[in-house]
Amino acid sequence: MGLAVADEIRVARRAVREIVDGMVINLGIGMPTLVVDFIPSDIHVLLQAENGMLGYGPAPEEGAEDPYVTNAGGFPALQVAGASYFDSALAFGMIRCGRVDMTILGALQVSEYGDLANWQVPGRRIYGYGGAIELAQKAKKVVVATTHMSREGETKIVKECTLPITARQCVDLIITDMAVIRVTSSGLVLEEVAAGRRVEEVVEATAAKLTVSRPLGSFE
Numbered sequence: 001m002g003l004a005v006a007d008e009i010r011v012a013r014r015a016v017r018e019i020v021d022g023m024v025i026n027l028g029i030g031m032p033t034l035v036v037d038f039i040p041s042d043i044h045v046l047l048q049a050e051n052g053m054l055g056y057g058p059a060p061e062e063g064a065e066d067p068y069v070t071n072a073g074g075f076p077a078l079q080v081a082g083a084s085y086f087d088s089a090l091a092f093g094m095i096r097c098g099r100v101d102m103t104i105l106g107a108l109q110v111s112e113y114g115d116l117a118n119w120q121v122p123g124r125r126i127y128g129y130g131g132a133i134e135l136a137q138k139a140k141k142v143v144v145a146t147t148h149m150s151r152e153g154e155t156k157i158v159k160e161c162t163l164p165i166t167a168r169q170c171v172d173l174i175i176t177d178m179a180v181i182r183v184t185s186s187g188l189v190l191e192e193v194a195a196g197r198r199v200e201e202v203v204e205a206t207a208a209k210l211t212v213s214r215p216l217g218s219f220e
Helices: 004-015 033-040 090-098 133-138 199-204
Strands: 025-026 046-049 052-058 079-085 101-106 110-112 142-145 173-175 180-186 187-194 208-219
Touching: 004 033, 025 033, 025 199, 033 101, 033 142, 052 090, 052 173, 090 133, 090 187, 101 133, 180 208, 187 199, 199 208
Parallel strands: 025 046, 025 101, 101 142, 142 173, 187 208
Antiparallel strands: 046 052, 052 079, 173 180, 180 187
């Protein structure tokens, strides 16, 4: 297993711990889509997608895909008991009315105020922001699942976002391959450090100020 894949799985598995039985959850494209693979069978949730599906599960086995059943990223998915289908206008209506209990989104940057930038890097081709703006503003809880550093080696946890903002002061919790950081009214609080990482390492890799929680937790 490559290091990048292992890091993504670590983040997805930790994000599952935020899930509560009975939730309606929206998973963003990219790393957050991995979360569905680690939801325990005894936790019953409904995953909602902007393309008009409520109640999808992991990807089917190769050869068993249904081209009409996909997640918002267009990848094949399984429907679960109680699944329903509707148009995307209703899907966005659910989000805007606050019917989504939690969204797990990827990020390019998160500021110390909980501002989120996750849809555009200037100069690169973009495919639109999808439901990110509505989800970031209207979901009851916003969790970011991302790597701590970009591919260019720059931190994603910054004092102020320099990339186009998706929504301001929307993020509740940041989960990276290095740490779990909570956004509070008084700043960012480092609550957990990944196994094999040190507090000093996380602080050095973070541009925003961190307050270290005591006691400090850890995750695998």
